[in-house]
Amino acid sequence: MVLRAQRPMSSLIRMLGTYRWSLVVVALIFVVKDSSLWLLPVITSKVIDAVVAGGPVSTIAVLGLIGGLLLVQVYPLHVLFTRVYMGVVRNLAAGLRNALTARLQSLSIGYHGRTSASVIQSKVVRDVENIELMFSQIGNPLGSAIVVFTGAVVTTAITVPQFLPVFALAIPCGIAVWWILRRRSQLRNEVFRRQMEHFSRRVGEMATLMPITRAHGLEDVAIDRVALSAEGVRRDGLSLDMVNGHFGALSWVVMQLLALGCLIGAGVLSVLHWVPITVGQVVLLSTYFTTLTGTVLTVLSFMPVVSRGRESVKSLAEVLEEPDLEQNAGKREVDDVLGSFELHDVVVNYGDNSPNALDGVTLSVQPGETVAFVGSSGSGKSTLINMLLGFVRPTSGRVLLDGQDMQDLDLRTARRRVSVVPQESVLFEGSIRENVAYGLSHVGDDDIRDALREANAWELVTSLPDGWDTVVGERGARLSGGQRQRISIARAIIRDPRVLVLDEATSALDAQSEQAVQEALERLMRGRTTLVVAHRLSTVMHADRIVVLERGRIVEVGTHEQLVQAGGRYAKLWDLQFR
Known part of the structure; x- marks a missing residue:
């Protein structure tokens, strides 16, 4: 039309x-x-x-x-x-x-x-x-x-x-x-x-x-x-x-x-x-x-x-007539995702004479690996994640998913094997059950129940008068932040993703809610490629690798222990938060 x-x-x-x-x-x-x-x-x-x-x-x-x-x-x-x-x-x-x-x-x-x-x-x-x-x-x-x-x-x-x-x-x-x-x-x-x-x-x-x-x-x-x-x-x-x-x-x-x-x-x-x-x-x-x-x-x-x-x-x-489309039509569909990513000299620039959001980034992520991205505000973390999800296309350089150039793929089909848990969980005005099974027609009651248990949300559901038929309100307003986050995790679990993106998933929670959510996330992360964005470094200590970004460039890569011992940018951030 x-x-x-x-x-x-x-x-x-x-x-x-x-x-x-x-x-x-x-x-x-x-x-x-x-x-x-x-x-x-x-x-x-x-x-x-x-x-x-x-x-x-x-x-x-x-x-x-x-x-x-x-x-x-x-x-x-x-x-x-x-x-x-x-x-x-x-x-x-x-x-x-x-x-x-x-x-x-x-x-x-x-x-x-x-x-x-x-x-x-x-x-x-x-x-x-x-x-x-x-x-x-x-x-x-x-x-x-x-x-x-x-x-x-x-x-x-x-x-x-x-x-x-x-x-x-x-x-x-x-x-x-x-x-x-x-x-x-x-x-x-x-x-x-x-x-x-x-x-x-x-x-x-x-x-x-x-x-x-x-x-x-x-x-x-x-x-x-x-x-x-x-x-x-x-x-x-x-x-x-x-x-x-x-x-x-x-x-x-x-x-x-x-x-x-x-x-x-x-x-x-x-x-x-x-x-x-x-x-x-x-x-x-x-x-x-x-x-x-x-x-x-x-x-x-x-x-x-x-x-x-x-x-x-x-x-x-x-x-x-808006031309700013995510170009997917006619491109190769993705039947399955293993979860490996390769970035080769990637540059992202949003125009308007602004500096590069990403500047010559080269990185490899292996299937099943947990990689955390840290850095100050504006360092390029969100741009990097959005590029790996295909929301942002590189101005130059290449991004490969399982060895295939993402420019050639219909990324809508790839994202069916990806789940995102954001800082602020987005729920629609429906029941808990409808929110967990959002977009899925083949899941049964047992699948939903198992997902809620894995997300540490089953106790919440059973405590409500209407159980999982409880309407959560617009944007989940009738639930607390921790409760919304656990429902969001259950929604991710039931999709059995190969790639998991955690974008400040626990930063807005109190200590008790954070512990319950963190336990659920640890179960969700097992065996999956996990990309973590965090400001609170305590949430990324156990990542396989931590990538430190500054002004769109990778300045450090290593485990928590390696980066602390190196005394570089990560160590300074760690000292600011914990010493």
């Missing part, structure tokens, strides 16, 4: 081509359903002429019956129209949301690191909803306008062809009004959309920082930050409303002047006998033009909705 920010509406219309046969059915429904809008004025004019002529009554009765049938058929056909047309709209919206989700899963970790989760949520929810709203609101009026215009023009051409030029004025006048204000409308919609994204970001920050805000008594600061952004939404929203107000008022005045002109013109021509028009035809022409201008006015009134929808399409295109 492709949207283009430069041509948002045309790309959206191309997407509708997927549902062309449903839209053909919709068009056929409209031809019949809205025939009453242009046939009833014909019936009205003939009834008036029959009355003026003095009958017969049978003619009036037949015309009444035909009019009644035209009205009654609207109900079932409108229900059918709603079913078919809104089915297309809902399918389109679902397709957009699915396409966005798939694209977001393909974008790099770097993209997600610099893009607010609240903004992404706004695009998936609000912007797609705007597109749904646009199609749902304009579908029926636009279809009616086309049917009425066609029927009115054909009937007028047959009965009073002299008035065709007058009818032809309605469309260009409507287009002229739209053209005059379209640039201002598009600009205001874009500014308002950006302001709403900024507001969503502020609200997301407020929710995330709530514990910090409360802990430091900064409620007023948080309120002021959100209020400042809300003021921007109010200001830009009002500016957009004013543009839409000008558009609506100008459209109404122009259309009503045209309708009045048509009525007066038809009356004058009939009285002066310049054109052979009956009283009924005067009513017919006036009704047609009033209906036509009213329909055009209705369509024009939805132009602000269309402008908002157009801006939402551009917003979605920003994601769907």
Whole structure:
């Protein structure tokens, strides 16, 4: 599913081509359903002429019956129209949301690191909803306008062809009004959309920082930050409303002047006998033009909705056209992982004239080996781990997984044999059982129970009233840090990974929780390649090797004892923490 920010509406219309046969059915429904809008004025004019002529009554009765049938058929056909047309709209919206989700899963970790989760949520929810709203609101009026215009023009051409030029004025006048204000409308919609994204970001920050805000008594600061952004939404929203107000008022005045002109013109021509028009035809022409201008006015009134929808399409295109992808498509899939890594003169640079995050790193990790990475903040530990996971691609150099260049591999398939236990465990709002078995359909109760026991979490589960069916809350808010971490470890254990990444896995825990988690981690690490990132050196003392990083370079490699005896950078860090 492709949207283009430069041509948002045309790309959206191309997407509708997927549902062309449903839209053909919709068009056929409209031809019949809205025939009453242009046939009833014909019936009205003939009834008036029959009355003026003095009958017969049978003619009036037949015309009444035909009019009644035209009205009654609207109900079932409108229900059918709603079913078919809104089915297309809902399918389109679902397709957009699915396409966005798939694209977001393909974008790099770097993209997600610099893009607010609240903004992404706004695009998936609000912007797609705007597109749904646009199609749902304009579908029926636009279809009616086309049917009425066609029927009115054909009937007028047959009965009073002299008035065709007058009818032809309605469309260009409507287009002229739209053209005059379209640039201002598009600009205001874009500014308002950006302001709403900024507001969503502020609200997301407020929710995330709530514990910090409360802990430091900064409620007023948080309120002021959100209020400042809300003021921007109010200001830009009002500016957009004013543009839409000008558009609506100008459209109404122009259309009503045209309708009045048509009525007066038809009356004058009939009285002066310049054109052979009956009283009924005067009513017919006036009704047609009033209906036509009213329909055009209705369509024009939805132009602000269309402008908002157009801006939402551009917003979605920003994601769907984002080039910062994690390139996996078409690459070789990985059936199994042994757990060996080789880095050859690897350089990573994030651009923007920044220094290299990794600078000439060469390292080999053997299957089943536990390697710890330590160093000061900004030394390159996280970049190195992210590169081994394939989240970051080297600017130069090579990274091999089991002897294969990772540039040639579909790393999504490799990561199925990798588990990550981060510093802050991420749980979703579901049960403990659902969190442990996340993404796995083949695991049974015994597997989940064994994983929880291995993670030192079974006692926690049995102490809860609902056991493993206990809902943990958003991001696991109903559990303590140590409890969340043990659930996270159980989730890693049940996957039986070949590579384990521990990213500060115990640094945020109290002593008692750390002991329980550390015991679980030691069981999890057995026989697996384990990559450990740590600031607390006590957690990496028993690693097979410790790699010390500074400014993106490896400055020392060895066991704990070797590095302490060497008296280098590691020894200084050790002294700072324990002496």
